[in-house]
Amino acid sequence: MALRLFWIQFHRELVSVARSKEEALNPLLFMFLAISLFALATGGDPKTLQTFAPTIIWVLVLLANMLSLEGLFRRDYEDGTLEQLVLLAEPGFVPVLAKIAAQWCFSGLAMTLLAPVAGLILFLPSTILPTLMITLILGTPALSLLGAVGAALTVGLRRGGVLLAILVLPLYVPILIFGVSAIMQQGNGITTDAQIYWLMAITMISITIAPLLVHAALRISVEQ
Amino acid sequence: MSDSLLTTVDLRCERDGRTLFADLQIKLGRGECLVVVGPNGSGKSTLLRCVAGLFPDYEGAVEITRALYLGHKLGINLLLTARENLHWYEGLTGQASLVSEVLERVGMAGYEHVVCQRLSAGQQRRVGLARLLICNASMWLLDEPLTALDEAGQGLVTGLISDHLATGGGVFCATHQPLAVAVTQTLELGGRQ
Numbered sequence A: 001m002a003l004r005l006f007w008i009q010f011h012r013e014l015v016s017v018a019r020s021k022e023e024a025l026n027p028l029l030f031m032f033l034a035i036s037l038f039a040l041a042t043g044g045d046p047k048t049l050q051t052f053a054p055t056i057i058w059v060l061v062l063l064a065n066m067l068s069l070e071g072l073f074r075r076d077y078e079d080g081t082l083e084q085l086v087l088l089a090e091p092g093f094v095p096v097l098a099k100i101a102a103q104w105c106f107s108g109l110a111m112t113l114l115a116p117v118a119g120l121i122l123f124l125p126s127t128i129l130p131t132l133m134i135t136l137i138l139g140t141p142a143l144s145l146l147g148a149v150g151a152a153l154t155v156g157l158r159r160g161g162v163l164l165a166i167l168v169l170p171l172y173v174p175i176l177i178f179g180v181s182a183i184m185q186q187g188n189g190i191t192t193d194a195q196i197y198w199l200m201a202i203t204m205i206s207i208t209i210a211p212l213l214v215h216a217a218l219r220i221s222v223e224q
Numbered sequence B: 001m002s003d004s005l006l007t008t009v010d011l012r013c014e015r016d017g018r019t020l021f022a023d024l025q026i027k028l029g030r031g032e033c034l035v036v037v038g039p040n041g042s043g044k045s046t047l048l049r050c051v052a053g054l055f056p057d058y059e060g061a062v063e064i065t066r067a068l069y070l071g072h073k074l075g076i077n078l079l080l081t082a083r084e085n086l087h088w089y090e091g092l093t094g095q096a097s098l099v100s101e102v103l104e105r106v107g108m109a110g111y112e113h114v115v116c117q118r119l120s121a122g123q124q125r126r127v128g129l130a131r132l133l134i135c136n137a138s139m140w141l142l143d144e145p146l147t148a149l150d151e152a153g154q155g156l157v158t159g160l161i162s163d164h165l166a167t168g169g170g171v172f173c174a175t176h177q178p179l180a181v182a183v184t185q186t187l188e189l190g191g192r193q
Helices: A002-019 A021-041 A046-069 A074-079 A081-088 A093-121 A129-154 A161-187 A193-222 B044-052 B082-093 B099-105 B121-134 B151-166
Strands: B004-015 B018-029 B033-037 B059-064 B067-070 B139-143 B170-174 B185-188
Touching (some): A002 A093, A002 B082, A021 A093, A081 A193, A081 B082, A093 A129, A093 A193, A129 A161, A161 A193, B004 B044, B004 B170, B018 B044, B018 B170, B018 B185, B033 B044, B044 B067, B044 B139, B044 B170, B082 B099, B082 B121, B121 B151, B139 B151, B151 B170
Parallel strands (some): B033 B170, B033 B185, B139 B170
16 A cells, blocks of 8 residues: 555656656756866866866765755645545655655756766766765765755755755755765775764665654645 | 544544634544535535545544545646556556456446547546546545536446445535435535624
């Protein structure tokens, strides 16, 4: 029953995205535009770019993810399907989790798959690319999950963009730190197990708690 | 088992410093239809949202069975087709029904695969109304169900309501237009108080 609810919601999200492709592509486009700007601004100096590549990629993944989160519940809020979801879905966190999962596919997952390209633009040595991808695939689910809490709280506001950033960015900081430091250490030939475990732990905690929090936040947002 | 589908005790709601309603006692049993009327801004929608559980800022008690809420927002995703919307709704309510039959009943046969964005306001409304046929809730909370509908559409709504009442359901409806069904109770809000 709950599984069926998950798939129905997940399928619905994918169909919606397929019908509004530009919305889904915007965050990815933003990420790659910004990365090419960094490459241009440093004059294509490999040494500088290489040093900052992990930071640049992770920060941009973070910002691009937030960009796509802003619209996560917006449409549903406006057309009233969110009301129906809050009133009828049992258990309510299941469709919420499905929505976040679908959002992650088009942000975190897509960015992870495209990360090697970003890494090559920024002259990141190819030996480090696997670590970059591992940190991204372990860290980005937490970004989507934690960000969804902020998105659910701000969906009822006309311009919740800045508030969303203020709410969510502090929660993103640990993920950012562990993600970047893992790649840096890999570059210096030091083992990265600790950071990887931390990223996994954060994602596990987020996936346990965030759907419930999001559901509660959505209820508050539609109750007016 | 109590026969009452909806009971409110001393329901009171204030919004922006105005008392919309106070000491409201509603008791609605099977097969009964309560119509709430009143000028714009008299609190009809707020009352319905209170009862539906979408507006927590009230005093008093509400007791309600599983209800279906059809509000001003249609509750359909405009990027999806009528069929996809209803399929999603089925999943949400845990019901299984024949979506094509439901759409035919609301006069949307032949539009199953059209993205709702391309439908007219009245047609979108009809897709929203199809939810009434899918959800098996015994209590219907309808906020202006006749909006944007043509004569046939209005006939459709009254037909659906009559059928629902005949099978022992309850209807709580806010409306400006007279409803051509056997109305058991009428509640007037606002105005001359």
